[in-house]
Structure formats: C-alpha cells, structure tokens
Amino acid sequence: MAGKGMKAFQNLFTRHREISVALILILEIAVFYFILREPGRKSTFLNVENFILVFKYSGIYGIAAIGASMIIIAGGIDLAPGAVIALTTVVTGRLFVQDGMSLPLAAFLGMMVGMCSGMVAGFLVTVVKLPPFISTLGVMGVWRGLAFIITQGGFFDLSHKISEDFSLFGIPNMYWPGLLMVFLAIIFHFFMVYTRWGRQIHAVGGNETAAYFSGVKVGRIKFLVYLVGGLLASLSGLTLAIVHGQGRADLANGYELDIIAASVVGGASLSGGKGSVMGAVLGSLIFGVLRNGLSQISGLTFYERLIVGMVVVVIVIIDQLTVKKETRTV
Amino acid sequence: MKKFLEIDQITKSFGGTQALSQVSFSVGEGEVHALIGENGAGKSTLMKILMGIHQPDGGKILIDGSQVTVHDPTRARELGFGIVFQEIVLCGNLSILENLFLGSELAPRGIMHFKEMETLAREVLDLVQLSLPPRTPVEQLSVAQKQMVQIAKAVLYRPRLIIFDEPTSALTDDSVKSLFAIIRKLKQDKVTVLYISHKLEEIFEIADTVTVLRDGKHIGTLPIEEMNEDKLVQMMVGRELDLSAHRNEVKAGEAVLKVADLSGEGFAHIQFELKAGEIVGVAGLVGSGRSEMVETIFGVRPVTGGKVTLDQEDITNQSIAARAQKGMALVPEDRQFAGLIFTMVVGENLSLPGIVTGYKSLGRLFITRSRQELFAQEAMRKLRIVASGTQAEVQSLSGGNQQKVVIGKWLSLKPRVFILDEPTRGIDVGAKAEIHNLIRELANQGRAMLVVSSELPELLALSDRILVMREGRLMGEVCGDKACEEEIMRLAVGTMESKERN
Numbered sequence: 073m074a075g076k077g078m079k080a081f082q083n084l085f086t087r088h089r090e091i092s093v094a095l096i097l098i099l100e101i102a103v104f105y106f107i108l109r110e111p112g113r114k115s116t117f118l119n120v121e122n123f124i125l126v127f128k129y130s131g132i133y134g135i136a137a138i139g140a141s142m143i144i145i146a147g148g149i150d151l152a153p154g155a156v157i158a159l160t161t162v163v164t165g166r167l168f169v170q171d172g173m174s175l176p177l178a179a180f181l182g183m184m185v186g187m188c189s190g191m192v193a194g195f196l197v198t199v200v201k202l203p204p205f206i207s208t209l210g211v212m213g214v215w216r217g218l219a220f221i222i223t224q225g226g227f228f229d230l231s232h233k234i235s236e237d238f239s240l241f242g243i244p245n246m247y248w249p250g251l252l253m254v255f256l257a258i259i260f261h262f263f264m265v266y267t268r269w270g271r272q273i274h275a276v277g278g279n280e281t282a283a284y285f286s287g288v289k290v291g292r293i294k295f296l297v298y299l300v301g302g303l304l305a306s307l308s309g310l311t312l313a314i315v316h317g318q319g320r321a322d323l324a325n326g327y328e329l330d331i332i333a334a335s336v337v338g339g340a341s342l343s344g345g346k347g348s349v350m351g352a353v354l355g356s357l358i359f360g361v362l363r364n365g366l367s368q369i370s371g372l373t374f375y376e377r378l379i380v381g382m383v384v385v386v387i388v389i390i391d392q393l394t395v396k397k398e399t400r401t402v
Numbered sequence: 403m404k405k406f407l408e409i410d411q412i413t414k415s416f417g418g419t420q421a422l423s424q425v426s427f428s429v430g431e432g433e434v435h436a437l438i439g440e441n442g443a444g445k446s447t448l449m450k451i452l453m454g455i456h457q458p459d460g461g462k463i464l465i466d467g468s469q470v471t472v473h474d475p476t477r478a479r480e481l482g483f484g485i486v487f488q489e490i491v492l493c494g495n496l497s498i499l500e501n502l503f504l505g506s507e508l509a510p511r512g513i514m515h516f517k518e519m520e521t522l523a524r525e526v527l528d529l530v531q532l533s534l535p536p537r538t539p540v541e542q543l544s545v546a547q548k549q550m551v552q553i554a555k556a557v558l559y560r561p562r563l564i565i566f567d568e569p570t571s572a573l574t575d576d577s578v579k580s581l582f583a584i585i586r587k588l589k590q591d592k593v594t595v596l597y598i599s600h601k602l603e604e605i606f607e608i609a610d611t612v613t614v615l616r617d618g619k620h621i622g623t624l625p626i627e628e629m630n631e632d633k634l635v636q637m638m639v640g641r642e643l644d645l646s647a648h649r650n651e652v653k654a655g656e657a658v659l660k661v662a663d664l665s666g667e668g669f670a671h672i673q674f675e676l677k678a679g680e681i682v683g684v685a686g687l688v689g690s691g692r693s694e695m696v697e698t699i700f701g702v703r704p705v706t707g708g709k710v711t712l713d714q715e716d717i718t719n720q721s722i723a724a725r726a727q728k729g730m731a732l733v734p735e736d737r738q739f740a741g742l743i744f745t746m747v748v749g750e751n752l753s754l755p756g757i758v759t760g761y762k763s764l765g766r767l768f769i770t771r772s773r774q775e776l777f778a779q780e781a782m783r784k785l786r787i788v789a790s791g792t793q794a795e796v797q798s799l800s801g802g803n804q805q806k807v808v809i810g811k812w813l814s815l816k817p818r819v820f821i822l823d824e825p826t827r828g829i830d831v832g833a834k835a836e837i838h839n840l841i842r843e844l845a846n847q848g849r850a851m852l853v854v855s856s857e858l859p860e861l862l863a864l865s866d867r868i869l870v871m872r873e874g875r876l877m878g879e880v881c882g883d884k885a886c887e888e889e890i891m892r893l894a895v896g897t898m899e900s901k902e903r904n
Contacts, residue, residue: 266768268757275754278745285702285732285740286811287723287758345745 131249165319186306802833
C-alpha cells in the first residue's frame with residue numbers, strides 16, 4: 073500500500089548501493105559517538121582532529137581499494153596491493169635516503185613498482201591465461217621478497233629528511249592520503265560510470281564471452297585494470313612512506329585482504345560485474361572508523377581483529393538479504 | 403482412464419503479477435499429458451508448485467482423488483513426483499553413479515555402499531538405454547547422454563509422475579527418438595508423464611492429451627486426436643499465426659559479403675557470397691561446423707586459411723569491433739552464454755556494442771544517461787521488447803524478449819550483414835513469428851541476412867536459398883522451397899535416405 077514512494081525508495085537503495093553503504097557509515101559513527109561520549113566533556117571521537125586521523129589512515133587503504141574494486145568489477149582479484157605498497161615505500165625510501173635523489177624523482181621511480189606489478193599481473197592473466205588469484209599471488213610473493221632483499225632486515229628512515237611540517241602545494245602532509253582518496257574516488261567514479269572504458273570493464277566482469285562477442289577487447293580491458301590497480305597501490309604506498317616517514321619491507325602486511333573486504337563491503341561482487349569505486353572508498357572509511365573507534369574503547373585491544381572480522385560478515389549478510397528480497401519480488 | 407492427478411482452481415501470484423489464476427485440469431494415470439503455452443503462460447510456475455518449490459495462493463492438488471499438500475521438494479519425491487529439467491543440472495566432476503544418488507546415497511552410518519548403488523544404477527541406465535559404466539565421470543558425456551542421466555535420476559525413485567521440462571532443447575534428432583522410446587516405456591509401466599515443450603511436432607508425436615495455458619489461465623484440455631497444429635497455435639497465442647509465410651519478392655542486390663576458401667576450427671574450404679537484400683539459410687546437423695563458421699566470419703574465432711571480404715574490403719584479420727563498425731553483426735547461438743550480460747540492465751545491454759564501437763548517437767567518449775536512454779528506448783520500441791523499462795533486469799524478461807535484446811543491441815547499429823545463429827531457439831511461437839517477420843523486413847530493407855538454424859521448417863520459411871553443411875564442409879546450395887526439404891536432409895546426412903517422418 074505504501075505504493076510508489078516506497079518502491080522508489082527501495083530502488084534508490086538497490087540502484088545506488090553507495091547510499092546504503094554511506095548509511096552504515098553514519099550509523100557506525102553514531103554508535104561510537106554514544107559509546108565514547110562522556111557527559112560534560114568534549115567528545116574524543118567526534119572532533120575535527122580525530123576526523124583527520126581517520127581520513128589519514130583510511131586514505132592509505134582507500135586509494136588502493138579504488139584499484140582493487142575496478143579489478144573485482146572486471147571479474148578479477150588482486151592479492152598484490154600489500155606487497156606493492158611495501159616495495160614502493162622501500163624503493164622510494166632507498167632512492168631518497170640512501171641514494172640522495174630528490175623526493176619527486178624517488179617518488180616517481182617508486183610508482184614504477186606498481187606499474188611493473190600491474191603489467192606483470194596483467195600479462196599473466198591475459199597472455200599466459202593464469203587465474204588472477206594465482207597471478208597476483210605470485211606477484212605478491214615476489215614483490216614482498218624484493219622488499220626484504222633491498223632492506224636486508226633494516227629500514228629507510230625518511231622522517232629525518234622530511235620535516236614535521238612538510239607540505240605539498242601548501243597542504244600539510246597528514247591531509248594528503250584522505251584528500252587524494254576523495255579526489256581519485258571522484259575521478260574514477262566518473263571513469264567507471266560515464267566512459268566507454270568503464271562500461272566495458274563492467275561488461276567483462278558481467279559476462280566475458282558476451283562482452284567479447286559484442287566487440288570488447290577483453291584482454292586490453294583486463295590488462296588496463298591490473299595496470300591501474302598496480303599504480304594506485306603504489307600511490308597508496310607513496311603516501312604511506314611520506315606520512316609515516318619509513319620505507320620498510322614489513323609494512324602493509326595483510327592489507328590486500330582488508331582492501332578486498334573494503335570493496336566487498338562497498339557493494340562489489342567477487343563474481344564480477346557489480347560494485348563501485350565510491351562503495352570501495354566508503355568501505356575503507358567504515359573500516360577506518362571501526363579501527364579508530366575500537367582503539368578508544370579501553371580493554372578491547374585484543375578483541376579488535378575479531379570484531380572487524382565479524383563486522384565484514386554481518387555487513388555482507390545484510391546486503392545478501394536485501395538482494396534476495398529484491399529478486400523475490402520480481 | 404483413471405484420474406491420477408487433479409489440479410483444482412490453483413492460483414498463484416508474485417507481487418503484482420498473476421502467474422496462475424484458477425487453473426483446473428486433470429491428468430489420467432499412465433498418459434502422456436503435454437502442457438504447452440508461450441513463455442510466461444504459467445507452465446513453469448505450475449511445475450514448481452507440483453514440485454513443492456512454490457506454494458499456491460489458493461486451490462487444491464489431488465492425487466488419486468485425495469487432497470495433498472506439497473510443502474517442499476522432499477514431499478514431492480515422497481508423493482512420487484519426479485522432474486527432468488531443461489538445463490543440465492549435474493555435477494560434472496562426479497561420476498554418473500554419484501550424480502544419480504546425490505543427496506540420497508545408500509550410505510548407512512556414512513559409509514557408501516557402492517556395490518548396491520551400482521546394481522541399481524545399472525538398472526535405470528538400462529531403462530534409459532545408456533550403456534556406459536556407472537563410474538564414468540559426467541564431464542566425459544555428451545549433452546544427450548547427460549540428459550539421459552537426468553532422466554535416469556528421475557526414474558531412480560520409481561516415480562508415479564515424471565515432469566519433462568522442455569527436455570529436447572539440447573538434443574539432436576536421434577536422441578529425441580530415444581527419449582520418446584523411453585517415454586513410451588514409462589507409459590507402459592503406468593507412469594504418468596507431464597511433457598512441457600515448445601515444439602509442436604513433438605507434441606503430436608508423443609502426447610495423448612494436451613493442456614494449453616495462456617497468461618496464467620487454463621485455455622483448454624483436449625485429446626490429441628481433436629487437435630491440429632493451427633488450432634494449437636491459435637489456443638496458445640489467442641490469434642492466428644502463419645509460421646510458414648514465405649517472402650514474395652526478393653530483390654537481391656550486389657554481393658556484400660564474400661567468403662573465399664575459408665578454413666578454421668571445425669570447418670574448411672567454405673566458399674559463398676551473400677547479396678544485399680537476400681536471406682540465406684545455413685543448414686546442417688549439430689556439429690557440422692555451422693556455428694564455428696559464422697563465428698569465424700564475425701572474427702570471434704581465428705581464421706586458418708582463406709579470406710572474408712566485406713564490400714570489397716578484406717576484413718579477414720580485423721577485430722570484432724572493426725567488423726561491427728563496418729556493418730557486420732552476429733546474434734550468437736547461446737544467448738545466455740554469449741549474448742547477454744546479466745549484471746547489466748536491459749538498456750545497458752542494448753547499448754553495449756554501440757558503446758564499444760563508438761556509435762555516434764551514444765557519444766564517442768562519454769556516455770550520457772539521456773543518450774543511452776534514447777538509444778535503448780528506440781531499440782525497445784522497434785523490436786517491441788516487453789519489459790518494465792530500460793532499467794529492467796535482463797533476468798526478469800521472458801526468453802523471447804531476452805532474444806530480442808540480443809538482436810536489438812546490434813540492430814541499432816544498422817548492420818548491412820546480419821548473421822543470426824539459431825535466432826529462435828527456446829522461445830515461444832509468438833516471439834518466433836515476430837522474429838521471422840523482422841528478419842524478412844530487414845532483408846526487404848536491403849540488408850544481407852545469414853540465418854543458421856537446426857529447424858528445417860524455419861529455414862524453409864525464411865530463406866531464399868540454403869547452404870548445407872556436413873562435417874565442416876559446404877555440401878551444396880539448394881533453393882529455399884518446400885520441395886527441397888529432402889534434398890537438404892540428403893546433403894546434411896550424407897545418405898540417399900530421406901528423413902523419416904511420422
């Protein structure tokens with residue numbers, strides 16, 4: 073009886089998954105606000121400083137998640153981002169600290185790490201025709217291994233060469249991951265929704281054969297997403313190196329799975345064809361807020377991982393239920 | 403004949419759609435009862451209610467005169483209902499035996515009793531005339547053999563009623579014959595058969611009684627003797643259709659497509675020309691290399707020798723996108739596998755080739771919603787695609803409308819050479835007639851049409867001339883006249899015998 077309005081409301085959620093993901097984020101913020109509030113004192117959770125902190129950490133995941141979600145939408149999977157991030161910090165760190173290169177040059181060469189990773193993964197998937205899981209698992213191992221070989225158990229300390237109040241284009245260091253994430257999210261959202269290539273990426277993930285029969289150059293599209301995925305992972309590594317001031321082989325350990333989880337929470341389907349860049353970024357923010365909030369609740373240190381794991385499953389279950397409801401009414 | 407099953411006033415709706423409204427008919431014991439109707443007529447809903455997958459909103463099901471409720475599929479099995487699905491639903495990695503007993507293994511205390519199962523398996527495999535060791539992995543079987551395994555699986559529980567849901571859509575003529583032999587044997591054993599099909603010839607061959615459904619309503623149940631093809635079609639679509647209408651005037655123009663000594667995977671040394679404004683059929687048995695040939699012409703498969711020329715231009719080594727830009731289109735054989743993208747809505751499916759090839763009305767670089775919307779709406783209007791709109795899920799469309807989407811996505815690019823591979827497979831009579839008319843209309847507009855089909859009547863009704871293939875070779879070309887039917891079969895089969903007809 074609720075009629076058209078209700079239907080339109082439902083459609084809004086199923087068509088624009090980002091809205092329901094954003095609602096979950098708002099709900100999450102509200103929950104932490106109430107848990108952490110202390111009457112008569114300024115909230116330690118809901119304030120500008122903490123907000124910037126959340127964006128700073130989420131940004132590192134989020135930038136890589138943009139690429140990962142594109143790969144997932146194209147029907148692939150990428151296990152390499154964590155290793156790419158680590159090797160990027162190491163390469164940039166070494167060139168900047170040990171070889172005395174200028175930061176822009178070191179950073180540019182650091183980005184080559186991601187470009188190579190994307191090209192190798194893309195080559196293995198499209199030309200050698202290995203499954204994406206295996207291709208990127210291989211890249212992950214080799215890249216992480218290279219990072220350890222270069223550092224030889226040590227690390228490159230960028231922080232003493234980058235002053236505390238380092239800024240780029242007048243914007244302080246700590247704002248960069250979050251700003252970059254938002255900027256790239258807008259660019260790539262536009263790319264995925266409004267360009268020919270974006271549409272072809274969705275088509276390849278939805279039904280590779282039908283896309284091929286429609287004239288899509290499937291190999292090129294796949295290569296492209298792995299390349300972009302690698303570059304974005306490297307960019308994420310670069311921000312990590314500059315913000316943290318370190319180039320270490322054991323950084324970003326396990327990030328690949330957190331990044332995939334962020335994409336899935338943001339609405340991507342691991343069977344391909346579905347998902348969005350915005351969703352993946354919102355997913356990263358959900359995890360960022362969760363980690364930040366949990367760390368402020370005393371006595372939860374050892375429970376953090378368990379809670380994060382459960383939240384992923386619960387969000388995806390809720391999502392599955394809404395999808396099922398939708399197909400039943402058809 | 404004793405009544406076995408009675409359907410009494412069964413009603414079912416999904417959301418706002420009335421799938422079945424007060425359907426009543428009865429099925430005699432041991433008869434072959436055909437259930438026919440266009441897609442969306444309610445056949446599958448009724449079947450799912452019988453199998454306990456859906457619950458009716460109202461009405462009764464009676465077995466031997468007493469009311470039963472089929473609350474789940476297990477209950478259906480207990481009542482003696484079995485089903486053979488249209489699609490192959492077997493686990494390829496498991497053996498025939500394991501598939502037969504899947505979910506009901508003879509395994510007291512968890513240990514599989516392979517010997518007993520093998521004895522039982524051999525019995526049912528004998529019944530379906532499948533002389534293969536029960537331990538053979540299913541993935542090594544042909545489609546026809548897999549379908550036989552599915553029948554064996556349904557027979558294993560000694561059902562009193564077996565539902566066949568379009569069992570022949572994947573079968574060759576030979577296998578259809580053995581399927582009918584099995585059905586006749588089941589009938590002798592007093593097993594009741596509910597046979598769902600689109601193919602009218604089959605119904606006249608196998609059924610004792612026919613029930614016609616249309617738009618969820620029961621139109622009639624009649625003994626087969628009181629039926630004829632025209633009457634049946636009229637009951638199904640509610641209007642008269644002529645599927646054998648032939649095109650009157652043919653104005654063939656210049657040769658648009660030239661295929662010279664073309665060889666590829668599964669065929670060799672094919673040579674023919676396609677002129678503007680003509681419809682050329684391609685006949686041949688399944689496996690004769692028909693689909694491989696047209697897919698190679700479209701650039702989907704690699705060429706190993708020869709040349710393809712479109713408007714004097716050699717396109718042998720060009721990409722699919724380049725061919726599409728130059729005015730070639732292919733509607734593939736399997737629309738689910740190669741035609742549609744189910745994660746995309748109807749409008750996105752319709753505009754995909756246009757987007758890939760940079761079709762001007764869609765914009766070269768950026769796709770705007772409004773342009774895509776106009777583009778898709780035009781295709782929907784032209785083809786009379788029945789859907790809730792351009793934003794409808796492809797999954798929610800009937801088979802006929804899905805096929806129209808696959809045709810529509812190319813039609814908007816105004817191709818001059820239009821290849822259609824099995825354009826009416828698995829779709830209902832009404833949609834079939836519409837697609838036939840469309841093919842004729844496109845030819846009249848001066849497009850060159852190449853139609854591959856396993857259905858000889860379809861080719862005869864459509865084609866100006868027919869190319870016949872056997873084992874990857876072009877055996878000859880015949881006129882598109884009724885008189886040539888025997889000639890076609892002779893060329894396709896390679897013997898002097900004409901096709902047996904009942």
